Amino acid sequence: MKNCTNSLRVLTLAMLATVFFSCGNKQAKQAEELQAGSKEQAFQEVTTYPIPTSFEVIQMINKAGASFIIGICNPVDNVGKYMTEKAKAVNLGIYGADLAYSTTYQMKQETMNFLKVCKQLVEELNINAGFTPELALNVEKNIDNKDSLIVIFTNSYYETYRTLVQNQKESLSLLVVAGSWIEGVYITSQIALTSRDNTEFIKILANQKAPLAKLMELMTPRADVPEVKELMDMLAPIQAIYNKVEGEKLTNDQFQKLMEEITKVRNALV
Structure with a gap:
């Protein structure tokens, strides 16, 4: 009887151990999955394009009824003069916005031309994606x-x-994003300037306040990189204008100053 009782105790302990081991494994697995999920979420947040793309901005322009302005984009012949990594990265962003512009307006030849120079700059920057x-x-x-x-x-x-972020080239990625933002705002400002009723385009420009603030926020931790600091200094007067913008409106004075500053910055980069 005693042997039977001992056997029963051993069996019970074995069963409990199995249950606890199983629960422990399950909890450990759940913890691992949760941790993996958190890491994946963090990775997605870091590598997600941080502001509205130039395609989104250009689509707003298109929906507002703007016509395509020939000659407004950065000439593709300029691609050969970009020698530094900074110039290549910034103008990859600029040409990317021009690509968005030509694509949205179904300008086939321009689309192929801008695609070609974007591909060239990507290759020169050794971006394998x-x-x-x-x-x-x-x-x-x-x-x-x-x-x-x-x-x-x-x-x-x-x-x-x-790919740039994954390869620890955050500074380059920010230069690309900045170039794209600059060209998108430049194109919008030129359209607003030539439109009889520019109400919608002014609204689009006013709504670029938050993306610029986000861009400057992302660039600040890398202000020790000369190329990033230089671009931040160029964008500072534009941010100063936006800091006085309220809601979705620009005063005539704000619009004129914004147009002058964005044109000056853009022309200095292309």
Whole structure:
């Protein structure tokens, strides 16, 4: 009887140990999954394009009824004069906005031209993502489908940005983002200048206050990088104008000053 009781105790302990071990494994697995999920979420937050893309800005312009202005973009012939890493990165952003502009307005030849220079700059910056041979094939297949092209190019820009961040080239990624933002605002300001009724375009410009603030916030921790600091100094007068903007309106004086400053900065970079 005693042996039977002892055996029962051993069996019970074994069963309890199995249960606890199983629960422990399950909890450990859940903890690992939670930790992995947190890491993945943090990674996604870090590598997500931080402000509205130039495609989003250009689409707003298009919906507001703006016509395509020939000659407003950075000439593709300029690509050969960008020798420094900073110039290449900033103008990759600028050409990216021009690509968004030409794509949205279905300017096929301009789209192919801007795609070509973007690809060239990506290669010169050794970014092994974004503007790939597969992208070129997709563009050719969808050249008549504006919506598909916008998705293709937007995803390409996301991938380029993500790759730069993953490869610890955050400074370069910010230069690309800044270039794209600058060109988007420049194009919008030029359209607002030439439009009879520029109410909607002024609203689009006013709404760029938050993206610029976010961009400057992201650049601040890297202000010790000369190229980033130089660009921050160039953008500072523009931010000073935006700091006085309230809501979705710009006064005539604010618009004139913004247009002058963004044109000066943009022309200095291209």
